[in-house]
Amino acid sequence: MYHFLQAWLSAFPQYNPGTRPNNTVTGPAEVNLFVESYGGLYGPIFALYLEEMNAMRRNGSFPFNKTLEISLASLGIVNGMIDVKTQTGYDPRFAGNNTYGIQAISQLSMYNTITAFEQPGGCSDMVNQCRAGQAMNQFGDNTQIDFICYSALGQCNDIQNTYSTSGLSFYDIRQDFPSPIPSEAYLEYLNSGQVMQSLGVQVNYTESSNAVYYDFGATGDEINYVLSDLATLLSMNVRVALIYGDADYICNWLGGEAVSLQLAQVAPYPYTLNFGVAGYADIVTNETYVGGEVRQYGNLSFARIYNAGHQVPAYQPETAFQVFARVIFGTALATGQPIDASTYRTTGPPNSTYQSSAGASAPNVCWVRAAPDACTAPQLADMQAGKGVVLHGVWYENASQYTPPASTVAAGKPGTPLPSTPAGSATGSASVAPTGVFVATATPSPHKGGAGRTVVGGVWVAGVALAAVVAGW
Numbered sequence: 001m002y003h004f005l006q007a008w009l010s011a012f013p014q015y016n017p018g019t020r021p022n023n024t025v026t027g028p029a030e031v032n033l034f035v036e037s038y039g040g041l042y043g044p045i046f047a048l049y050l051e052e053m054n055a056m057r058r059n060g061s062f063p064f065n066k067t068l069e070i071s072l073a074s075l076g077i078v079n080g081m082i083d084v085k086t087q088t089g090y091d092p093r094f095a096g097n098n099t100y101g102i103q104a105i106s107q108l109s110m111y112n113t114i115t116a117f118e119q120p121g122g123c124s125d126m127v128n129q130c131r132a133g134q135a136m137n138q139f140g141d142n143t144q145i146d147f148i149c150y151s152a153l154g155q156c157n158d159i160q161n162t163y164s165t166s167g168l169s170f171y172d173i174r175q176d177f178p179s180p181i182p183s184e185a186y187l188e189y190l191n192s193g194q195v196m197q198s199l200g201v202q203v204n205y206t207e208s209s210n211a212v213y214y215d216f217g218a219t220g221d222e223i224n225y226v227l228s229d230l231a232t233l234l235s236m237n238v239r240v241a242l243i244y245g246d247a248d249y250i251c252n253w254l255g256g257e258a259v260s261l262q263l264a265q266v267a268p269y270p271y272t273l274n275f276g277v278a279g280y281a282d283i284v285t286n287e288t289y290v291g292g293e294v295r296q297y298g299n300l301s302f303a304r305i306y307n308a309g310h311q312v313p314a315y316q317p318e319t320a321f322q323v324f325a326r327v328i329f330g331t332a333l334a335t336g337q338p339i340d341a342s343t344y345r346t347t348g349p350p351n352s353t354y355q356s357s358a359g360a361s362a363p364n365v366c367w368v369r370a371a372p373d374a375c376t377a378p379q380l381a382d383m384q385a386g387k388g389v390v391l392h393g394v395w396y397e398n399a400s401q402y403t404p405p406a407s408t409v410a411a412g413k414p415g416t417p418l419p420s421t422p423a424g425s426a427t428g429s430a431s432v433a434p435t436g437v438f439v440a441t442a443t444p445s446p447h448k449g450g451a452g453r454t455v456v457g458g459v460w461v462a463g464v465a466l467a468a469v470v471a472g473w
Contacts, residue, residue, distance in 0.1 A: 002053055005031070005070050028071035030257060033329045037251060038309065040080020041222065042228050044229035051236060069342075073134075074239035074327050075230075079251040079310050082242075082315040084223055085127040086262050087255030088156045089117050094252040095163045095173075100358040103275055104249070113162050123159050126152035129221045140219035156222075163249060170250040172309030176357040182314030184367035188393035191369065207370060216416020227259070231267040241327040244291075245308030253304045256354070260295070260302035262305045267300065270342075275300055279348030281334035283319060284440035291319025293352045297345045303427075306353050307369045320435075325437045336439035352422050366395040368378035386387050430472070 009016040009029050018027040031050075035043035046202035050072050057067055081087065096103060096110030105113070117123045130152040133145035140146060163170065169179035189195060190205040207387060216222070232241055243258050244253035264275035275297040283303060292305040303323055308315035323333055332339045366375040368390055371383065377393060382388055388395050391402045 002050060002070070003027070005269065006068055009068055009070075011013065016068070017428035026068070027070040029295055030071045030073045032074045032076070034428040035073060035080065035322070036078040037342070038081055038222075040077050040251070041224055041226055043075055043077055043080065044082075044233065045224075047072050047238065048229045049232055051233075051238075061177050065247050065328060070462045072233070072238050074241065075233060076241045076243060076327050077256045077326065077362055078243045078312050079245055079248050079256070080242065081251050082256075082259045082261065083225070083227055084153075084156050085124055086259050087251070088123050088159050089114065089250070090252060090255035092117070092162060092253050094249060095166070097351070098173060098252075099246060099318055099355050100174060100191055101355070102168075104163055104168055104173060109162060112292055113159055115161050115257045117156075123154075123156040127223055128181060131225055134224065137219075137419075140221075140232075146373040149223050150218055151220075153217060153220045153222055160250070168249070169309070170440055171311070172247050173249045174247050174361065175309070176361040176364075177310070180362050180365045180374075182416065183365070184370040184374055185393070187367060187369040193234075198346060221380040226237065227263050227266050230263050233265045234263075234299055237299060239327055239330060240301070241323070241333070242302045242310060243320075243323055244303065245305045246314040247308060247315075248428050257302055257304070260300070264297075264300065271297060271300055274345055276299070277350075278345045279350055280304075280352045281346040281348045282331075283333060284438075284443055285319045285322050286438055289318075290444060293348075293354065294323075295346055295352075296333055296342045298343075299330075301327075303333055304415065306354065307356055321436065322438055325376045329437075331439075335441070336437065337441075367393055369393060371395075383396065425439060 009018075013026070015020050016026065016029050017031070018029040020027065033043060033047055033050075035046075050070050054071070056062060057064055057069060085473075092105065092110045092113035095105045096107055105184055119125070126148070130145070130149035133142070133148060135144060137145040137149075156291075167177060169175040169177045172179050172181065175181070184207075187205065187207060187298055196204070234240055240263075242256055244251070244256040246253045261276055264271045277293070278295045278297045280295050281294040282290045283292040283305075284293050290306075292303055294303040295300075304317055305316050305323070308319075313320035322336065326333045326336050330339070330341065331337055332344065332346075364374060364376060364379075366379045366383075368383075371380060375383065375395065380387075382397070383395055388397050390396075391398050392398065394402070394403055459470050
């Protein structure tokens with residue numbers, strides 16, 4: 001990734017945020033790195049590597065004038081697996097007692113699984129054994145330590161997989177497996193002949209590789225300890241934002257919250273003292289909607305996004321965008337207001353207790369290119385028996401089940417905003433498209449769930465600033 005950024009920003013300086021108009025001097029390329037799921041492990045490592053390369057560049061380890069300084073401004077982690085030891089213990093807790101009132105496993109199973117996690121030779125104990133040897137196994141070539149770490153991962157996976165008896169989606173506890181959200185339509189798009197030709201690729205697009213997955217698992221890669229990396233980033237004034245959809249099981253928000261508190265304990269002194277005592281504040285998405293809650297002190301934040309599964313933007317796109325923009329701008333995640341990161345701390349209740357209704361599970365969509373994860377067992381059996389019909393990448397029992405998309409959907413054109421304007425008042429020149437970044441001055445009422453009167457003030461920031469954001473991301 002580092003070498004790609006060096007090549008890309010050098011070859012296309014117009015995309016380098018360090019390039020300023022009417023200035024021949026190129027400043028640091030300030031970038032914002034956002035990762036998701038397993039990115040909770042590689043994101044911190046990638047981020048710290050960028051900073052290490054900058055240090056090597058400054059000390060002359062490689063040519064200063066022939067390379068670019070790539071300065072990391074923020075690291076956002078969405079429903080990340082960051083620390084197995086901290087998070088796995090919350091899997092049975094979330095499955096048995098969550099804010100949707102869904103009991104995915106019995107209370108007895110929940111307590112038995114928690115005991116199995118904590119007992120000698122269990123997940124927690126095995127993780128400690130693995131980590132004790134990882135310092136001597138930097139390249140994963142010590143077979144003895146690999147086996148210990150592989151065994152530890154197996155113990156932890158057994159804890160997590162207790163949930164599989166529920167028949168619910170690992171990525172959205174409100175949905176039966178397989179869940180239709182997010183849509184797998186992009187698989188058809190990326191495999192279309194026109195797109196493949198435009199990209200110049202020789203092979204079709206496959207979503208994931210089991211070969212790579214098993215090779216990572218064979219070394220117990222998931223056991224890696226990265227909280228120290230995140231703590232180092234905080235000491236370098238990099239913004240670290242942990243963002244969790246509260247319906248996800250596999251990287252659930254209870255475990256994410258525990259990670260944030262654990263991180264604060266290994267972070268520099270101000271965080272140790274202040275983060276844990278910060279209260280939860282509403283995330284004001286727009287004039288009528290609160291999209292979640294956030295605990296924030298300085299550059300560290302933990303956000304719980306309501307009614308969102310594993311891939312938060314697929315469920316709550318507007319709230320995800322507001323949080324994304326506020327992380328990049330370095331403003332308060334709750335409101336978008338400017339803050340002094342050296343002293344800012346959210347106020348509110350000490351715990352996030354908002355309860356929500358799960359609603360009915362949506363029917364699955366049997367995308368052929370994602371069949372194992374998108375189709376039910378009976379659908380797979382019928383498909384293998386040659387039954388049914390495939391239309392636009394989806395398997396149906398018969399063609400009459402297909403419903404064509406509406407022809408009235410407004411299509412976007414690159415570089416041209418849609419002919420709709422957001423609610424609220426835009427500032428700046430009328431010729432500059434607003435970004436949709438919302439800065440709240442109050443909280444909507446009723447402030448949970450978004451359906452209510454417009455009683456909150458706010459402002460939509462003009463689009464001139466977003467060009468730097470896009471270039472930096």
